[in-house]
Amino acid sequence: MATRNQHSLGGPITIGGDLTVHRLGFGAMRITGRGVWGPPADRAGAVKLIRHVVESGVNFIDTADSYGPFVSEEIIAEALAPYPAGVVIATKAGFIRPGPDRWTIDARPERLKECVEGSLRRLKLACIDLLQLHRIDPKVPVEESLGALTDLQRAGKIRHIGVSETTVEEYERCKASATIVSVQNRYNVADRSAEDVLEVCEREGIAFLPWFPLGGKGTPRHAALNRIAAAHQATPTQIAIAWLLARSPAILPIPGTSSAAHFDENLAAADIVLTEEELAELS
DSSP: OOOBBBEEEEEEETTTTEEESSSSOEEEEGOOTTTTTTSSSHHHHHHHHHHHHHHHTTTEEEOOOTTTTHHHHHHHHHHHHSTTTTTTTEEEEEEEHHHHHEEEEEHHHHHHHHHHHHHHHHHSSSSSSEEOOOOOOOOOOHHHHHHHHHHHHHHHHHEEEEEEEEOOHHHHHHTTTOOOEEEEOOOOOSSTTTTHHHHHHHHHHHHEEESSSSOOOTSSSHHHHHHHHHHHHHOHHHHHHHHHHOOTTTBBOOBSSSSSHHHHHHHHHHHGGOOOHHHHHHO
């Protein structure tokens, strides 16, 4: 069996100075229908999965109003509200959904305020712990988008603000307009395009949430994943998640799934100890 360590769920990370969660979270995009559109084929199963996630000790769930749209947030609330102590729900705003697998950026201030009010209703929350700007809108100055979110923060409807898919330069602009506590970018063992953003997060003590944790099939690193997985009697996905957790204490992976069995498999990745040689090969 894969080698296990003593650090349950990847150890702790503190977001914004006051939200301490386990470093292995759960991404709730896949509890929707095909194309991240509409309800899942088995809604009762999705509700059961979310409850299982929290019962397993995961206390950070990442979602967005655009997942469904709205469906993921509704299922999370159905499963968990009133929420157990210590569970943090992070959601995102800034997309509209014309149809399955279709995403259009809309981060106008008035739109973001509508999104947040809708998320509060659907999630059955008085305050969203972490609201992330899903994308910077090229048609809207980011200062205006974040200004709307800081207004909502001052009104007590948002606790902390994060941003998603940003460059270092964009992050610097964002933090001039709001206190940014997290960045969510695509990042995995094969795709390191956000390495410079991760380094900024490490330096400034903010959380880095990588999405798409397993990528680059056919690459040398993917071949290494397969070899290392065999050595640990684990799956390549488990090794990819274990590498993310080992890569930096700022990283909070959010692998998602619609399957309880797959979730349990991902969860076990937090206990895999990679050797220095394996880390060097993957890195």
